[in-house]
Amino acid sequence: MTRTSPDRAKRAEELRQQIRFHDHCYHVLASPLISDAEYDLLVRELLALESAHPELMTPDSPTRRVGGEPAERFTKVRHPAAILSLSNAFSADDVRAWHERIARLDERVSAARFVVEAKLDGLTVVLHYRDGVFELGATRGDGEVGEDITPNLRTVRVLPLRIPIDPKRGKAPRRLVVRGEALIYKQAFLDLNARLAEAGQKTYINPRNAASGALRQLDPALTAARPISLACYSIVEADGTPPATQWDTLSYLRDLGFPVAEGATRCASLDEAIAVSLSAREHRDSFPFEADGMVIKLDDLVVARELGVVGKDPRGAVAFKFPAEEVTTVLQDIGVNVGRTGVITPYAILEPVEVGGVTVRQATLHNFDFIRERDIRIGDRVMIKRAGEVIPYVMAAIPEARGGAEKAYRMPGCLLAFG
Numbered sequence: 001m002t003r004t005s006p007d008r009a010k011r012a013e014e015l016r017q018q019i020r021f022h023d024h025c026y027h028v029l030a031s032p033l034i035s036d037a038e039y040d041l042l043v044r045e046l047l048a049l050e051s052a053h054p055e056l057m058t059p060d061s062p063t064r065r066v067g068g069e070p071a072e073r074f075t076k077v078r079h080p081a082a083i084l085s086l087s088n089a090f091s092a093d094d095v096r097a098w099h100e101r102i103a104r105l106d107e108r109v110s111a112a113r114f115v116v117e118a119k120l121d122g123l124t125v126v127l128h129y130r131d132g133v134f135e136l137g138a139t140r141g142d143g144e145v146g147e148d149i150t151p152n153l154r155t156v157r158v159l160p161l162r163i164p165i166d167p168k169r170g171k172a173p174r175r176l177v178v179r180g181e182a183l184i185y186k187q188a189f190l191d192l193n194a195r196l197a198e199a200g201q202k203t204y205i206n207p208r209n210a211a212s213g214a215l216r217q218l219d220p221a222l223t224a225a226r227p228i229s230l231a232c233y234s235i236v237e238a239d240g241t242p243p244a245t246q247w248d249t250l251s252y253l254r255d256l257g258f259p260v261a262e263g264a265t266r267c268a269s270l271d272e273a274i275a276v277s278l279s280a281r282e283h284r285d286s287f288p289f290e291a292d293g294m295v296i297k298l299d300d301l302v303v304a305r306e307l308g309v310v311g312k313d314p315r316g317a318v319a320f321k322f323p324a325e326e327v328t329t330v331l332q333d334i335g336v337n338v339g340r341t342g343v344i345t346p347y348a349i350l351e352p353v354e355v356g357g358v359t360v361r362q363a364t365l366h367n368f369d370f371i372r373e374r375d376i377r378i379g380d381r382v383m384i385k386r387a388g389e390v391i392p393y394v395m396a397a398i399p400e401a402r403g404g405a406e407k408a409y410r411m412p413g414c415l416l417a418f419g
């Protein structure tokens with residue numbers, strides 16, 4: 001074996017640092033500092049060095065994002081601390097009732113501040129770092145034991161393989177376990193489904209299913225092909241003294257190089273936290289990601305911890321849920337509308353179902369290609385969505401719910417000429 005020259009080792013480390021830094025600028029901060037071509041040159045140089053001198057390869061090398069052998073099955077991982085859930089509130093009154101309950105338990109709560117964050121609709125992940133190097137990533141599982149999906153998470157571009165991203169920004173604790181949500185942004189999801197439909201492949205019902213499906217692939221190459229993103233929001237365990245407030249936790253995580261969902265608000269009172277949540281509810285459609293509510297958290301993490309848990313729900317935070325926008329029902333038949341300009345649009349005649357306080361009986365099916373490409377059949381259980389003022393629409397059929405009596409749709413003969 002040839003000895004690795006110290007210069008080569010130094011160059012490899014330099015390249016790794018530069019690539020990590022530019023990955024962060026590009027994927028997390030969305031403001032690249034160099035061109036794609038310059039970036040590719042760095043990656044190619046590192047790949048060449050590593051393949052000529054495999055001893056230079058490190059587990060945190062950015063070239064390791066794509067690799068990884070398909071696994072036979074996932075192994076189980078016990079979480080270092082319970083990965084808790086959240087209790088739900090569906091109205092401002094529910095939130096006030098939560099506040100009163102905890103104020104009775106601890107007098108510090110009456111004067112407490114809050115942080116309000118989006119409740120991201122993705123898949124919870126638990127990320128372990130040792131000496132700043134990403135070494136393990138797991139799903140939540142039952143909160144005590146999850147599944148090891150490390151090779152898949154390595155392919156997620158915004159996940160830092162080494163922290164801090166910028167060595168000038170402090171030092172990572174010897175051991176750090178962070179919790180976040182893996183998700184796919186709305187636009188990336190639409191693009192992904194369009195690509196899949198074009199290639200004649202199965203599309204996904206929603207971003208959550210796409211993200212969770214992609215992370216549960218045994219072959220990491222399949223995960224790598226999906227536009228998965230990540231937003232981190234809490235520290236499960238850390239050596240040393242982690243930040244004492246939720247607000248500081250978010251900036252600490254951001255400084256280390258973790259992606260953190262934008263738009264968290266620090267509120268001086270419960271009234272303000274409720275107002276912020278209600279306003280976010282009004283604007284949920286303009287979020288770049290799917291959120292199913294807002295999480296109101298006590299900012300003081302010492303008070304939050306001392307309040308303890310009820311079952312699996314910590315007392316120090318509450319999920320203020322948005323009304324559901326997606327429900328399933330049965331597609332009883334398909335009708336057609338002829339617009340003023342002669343455009344023909346198929347619509348679903350549904351078993352009536354309530355979404356957000358309104359009974360929905362019909363939903364648009366967009367066009368005939370949509371029915372064919374998504375293989376939507378009469379009698380299918382379908383997922384429909386009613387968001388804001390938009391006309392309810394059919395998102396997809398749920399083929400797993402088929403009983404065998406469903407029938408493929410046939411366009412009325414008189415319309416075939418238009419199809």
Ligand code: IVH
Pocket residue numbers: 084085086117118119120121122123124180181233234295314317319
């Ligand atoms: S805090 C003790 N914050 O919502 C920490 N959870 O119904 C409790 N979730 O599975 C969780 N966004 O993974 C928290 N900003 C956020 C969140 C969030 C999404 C998920 C969480 C959990 C579920 C609880």
